[in-house]
Amino acid sequence: MAKSAIDKDLKRVDQLKAATRDSSRAMAAPGLALIFLLATLTWAIFTASGSPLSYLVMIATVIAAYMALNIGANDVANNMGPAVGARALTMGGALAIAAICEAGGALLAGGDVVSTISRSIITPETTLGTTAFIMIMMAALLSSALWVNLATLLGAPVSTTHSVVGGVVGSGIAAAGFGAIIWPTMGKIAASWVISPVLGGVMAAALLALVNATILFKPNKVDAARIWVPVLVALMSGVFAMYMAMKGLKRVWSFEPHEVLFLGLVLAGVGWALTIPWVRGRTGRMENTNKQVGTLFRVPLIFATALLSFAHGANDVANAVGPLAAIVAAVGNGAAISDGAVTLPIWVLAIGALGIALGLALFGPRLIRTVGEQITKLNEIRGYCVALAAAITVLIASALGLPVSSTHIAIGAVFGVGFLREGFSNRGIRNKAVSPEGVFLKTSHLNKTPEEAVSNFQKRQRRYLVRRQHAFSIGAAWVITVPASALLSAALYFAMSALFGF
Template sequence: MTKSALDKDLQRVSGLENATSDLARRLAAPGIALVFLLAAAVWASSTVLDGPGSYLVVIAAVIAGYMAINVGANDVANNMGPAVGSRALTMTGALIIAAIFEAAGALLAGGDVVNTVARDLLTGPQMDASQFVTVMMAALLASALWVNLATYLGAPVSTTHAVVGGVVGAGIAAGGFGIVAWPMIGTIAASWVISPVLGGVFAAVILAVIHRTITSRIDKISAARVWVPILVAAMTGIFAMYMATKGLSRIWKPGLPMTLLIGLVFTALGWIVTMPLVRQQSMYLENRKKHVATLFRFPLVVAAALLSFAHGANDVANAVGPFAAIVTTIQSGHSETAGITLPLWVLAIGAVGIALGLALFGPRLIRTVGEQITKLNEIRAYCVALSAAITVLAASALGLPVSSTHIAVGAVFGVGFLREFQSQRDMINVAVPVHARFVDPEMLNTTPEEALSSERKLARRRLVRRQHVLSIAAAWVVTVPLSAVLAALLYLVLGLLLP
């Protein structure tokens, strides 16, 4: 039976409506982002007094807002990806929690790292005010463009490294290679290896401890009642020290003895509070790994929220640090970096931009970190979150530069590779009889077809997607040099366009 002309017309209209709706959804996020950038420009123009160079502040405010959106879209995935991938949080819940805690961290404890960047990376002759403004503007725009491209490609990268590359590239364009402190660049390059390796090792060790003490036991519930409070207490103390040294560094900087005391006090409090809660929650659980893993759900959500607060406090300066340098330079008329501060209205642009970028463009990278590298549950995601805090604390104590992005992704790889190793080992132990495990393999009565089948089974047990390892590692390696080249080109272009 053929369709009537009316049915065909209705089908066309329905298809047109669906296409229009899809287009509207795709354009909604860029449209909202554009409205925010215009609002940032208006806000900056109403805040800065009229005078020479005030229009540069407005332009820089738009670039800083653009960078903040990209920080939220890319960097925040490292904190929320494991929680979403393990199903401890829905995507909507993760976006809400991350947006609130990122903005709170940026506004309440936003750090000022632009002085460190300017002093430690560019050590040559001091530039005049116009050169310094152009360098910072080019660095900010170059890093924003690269992070935007990385987000589009689905690669989590370090926004700190992008800003470093931008400052170095623009600085070379302005003053030559002698202006750069190359030993510092070498130290930063070393963090490409240090950060993911430390994150992966700590996460794998924590997962191995949980496997040995809880999930491999016959009576998992009884083991969980003993060890989960201990693990949560350790997490509480570590995060208390993490927040004291990193998340609240702008408000309060305690010394080592006070930091250790804070850790001990919160460890004891965490154990006292968690003991009765775990016992109550475990009363109705089945003696299975899947059910025991739910005991880690609430600690994981708390850890993700605290990581977001600390990230907002520290990394908001990646978005607005160079912008604050531009504002201070224009208002003072010279490029002295020692007196650069982050005014509240500048922090607000960064805080709102990060939260907005997370809400509009963050889900893609959250899924990449949480779902597409390896399969996560609450226990593995907990190991990733705890590893991130431990690695940052250990690196800070040793004076090693590390990237929170590299740490988190390295931790995901670490738990994935450990599970893969354990899975392949268990498969070999099951496949080979006990009495034959110490016999020469050539003596085993195995046909070529059986050997090939065994190899195929082992290949299918690869629990980490190799293509993501290569693509993410490549994005990490090119971040600094690519941002540097792009910033150098933008410096030359801005030098022609700006008086």
Template sequence: MTDQGNGQPSGPINRWKTLDKDLGRVAQLEQASAAISRPMVAIGISIVFVLVCGLAALGLTGQGSGTAIIVAAAVFGAYMALNIGANDVANNMGPAVGANALSMGGALIIAAVFETAGALIAGGDVVSTISGGIVAPSAVADPDTFIWAMMAALIASALWLNLATWFGAPVSTTHSIVGGVMGAGIVAAGFGAVQWATMGQIAASWIISPILGGAIAALFLAFIKAFINDVPDKLAAARRWVPLLIGIMAGSFTAYLAMKGLKKVVDIRLDQALLMGLAVGIAVTFVMRPLVRRQSEGMENRKRSLKQLFGMPLIISAALLSFAHGANDVANAVGPLAAIVHAVQDAGTSERVTIPLWVMMIGAAGISFGLMLFGPKLIRMVGQEITKLNQLRAFCVALSASITVIVASALGLPVSSTHIAVGAVFGVGFYREWEAERRARILNLQKGKPLTAEERKRRKLVRRSHVLGIGAAWVITVPATAVLSALLFLGMNRLF
């Protein structure tokens, strides 16, 4: 629109258009710089932490002939702990974050506190698998050879975890360190030095862990749908069954923590842990009945309302899983470091390697730092990108994680907590997928229309790319770390 007198625009003129464009470009540059600087800051903090751990090791061990080796091992042990925090803790917190029961910030704080508490209060005081379970100690009689084998295993497993985290694949830290010890042990003492029966059990756990975890999670989800979600009076059903489910969770976590998290405090047999779990489960069930009834008052008789009843139990389960993880998997970070310290200071490779307190603190702090700095990527992947989770489904995942460990321990089967948790997420997703397809098939048959291949594809609720990618990472973890460790061991022998 123009002024008829002079042909100039009659509306307001934007005289700041050029400046707005320039400011927009500056804002984009600032955003890009911030996106680049965030990972750089995290890497910088990690480097500082690793150097501090090396200096701490130097100050605590004093001057001696093997001090340089201990300092180097402390540096790589800290690096390994950072990678465990970045990769492995996602399995505990991912479902709760994906279900929106916890914010990312809340999850990071809870996990850091409980991981550290588990490592320092109930962290294992021996590393029998590292020192004698994979490679026979008698096969590596020379302390120097043993030291370099452990160093190679530590570096190889840390590098593999770093690579897996970068690609967004949650892998087993236990399998990583086991593969590293195996590879260096084969080069150091030959294939006969490896305890192949133990390795066979570990290989079997690649299949057993995710299938068992997925099956148990799917069974609980099917139970909840059949007896709570899909009945006319959902609130009455919830008041009947939710206290029992929470009691089962409390009992299973009691047994889980008794067996896996309190070894350093007290030695508990499987039958004793199960009795403790049963007693706690019954007590919690009775305590929760009036609480659930009070919480459900005023709720609508809808599925959406029922999810609120599982929010707090899910948060508690995530915290307990983190405690148990810190108690158990801190040894994966500092096991080889403890073995190296033992070999340097005692000139031996005893099958029982005590972890000094300062070594345990490096592992606990490293896991917490790694979680805070790099953990969100894997937490989002496990909780949001494999399949859609809500409080109810995530509760089934957490419940499956604790029960599966107990079942596996009772059967004498070695399992990976990573494989169990991720397998449970897959199990929940595949069950929902099967249920949705079953209902669609019945509905279409009633209409006289078969379910087409295109319709089946549209109803997929689990991302197949993650199934294939994570499965491949699981399978190659042990061989990849074994080959990398073997190459590092050969290189160290040539250099030193």
């Protein structure tokens, strides 16, 4: 009895410490973010001098830094959430790994040249002056940053790419009218709202069903794990080798399709060969339980999380600094960028990398908890399925030319494993609904008493293992991201044009 009371007191102390730590971070984070923004402004002042429009570069630099902070706060949660929710990583460990991998991906594989997002949205026939082009980019960048910031405060993971796209659409319409927009591109983006989460959810559910059938539902789980865990790690190794070749390293090294496939097969074989002795050593005295077998997926999940973060840093840093690079090039050339490709100065790339890492460390934990803990309960196996499903889905979609969002895929994968787990948990319970008084509303077991029906209904209610309200709130945030950022961007374009007298 005394021990139980002590345990409760210690738990309260731990909760108090956690609350104090979160409160301290909440108070310190805005100040540190402001210091970072001021530092980027100072750097831009010394770097961007020498042109009549250099003051616009200074302003755009601060906006890009602000956008990078928001990308780190919101987008990175999709990669880190499953590992934290599965308890494979602590929050501190996840933040450290993500910060290093995101910054490393941005700096090492971010590339020397980026394609401005306006190239695929604004028609080539549209004639834009230098100042109009700069205003479009600045308004798009600021509106997307503000929208992502609001979504983070509301606890909704959204696509930063879609936010930037919406920003360019809004400011592009404000500058040149509706005819300036390539509307088929917007149709593809709208299609991705459905395609991305569905593909991610189906793939993650299929992977979890495979693990269940080959390992978890077997009488001797340990023996099954000795056979199938190396196979699953080989699959992961091959998939991530191809994923890194196609997505993570595409800006610094262009692979041919046959080279990507060969690399995947080679790394799959290496992963399988290295995992066999490791699994045998870990399973020597392992208990025949799902929990014990699940520990074999912890290390693969951590590696998958790190690789996803590296690829994300390499790809999505352009969302933060691509418009800034376009503005720097336009100011330097004295003309709008018409070919869609601009050089990415190292100082611009560094701002994006540092901003993403800092935004993750300061503001990321809230969204990480939402993705990893508040949608459905994750463990090492489910987290592994989510991470692997995200990579496989992106590869398949890229090969088929389907428009997808990595953010939507990752969230869809979390829902996918949750709904599959819920389906397995509810097998055998057929009653649909019973009133509190025991009156049947609909049932397939007419021979059950009202008391038994009520009991089954209550059991079914307890087995809703996915929080539906998150599906609706996140889905709503996805749908309104493009129009919300577009409207905000249009308003900002007019305000900036009036402010600067253009």
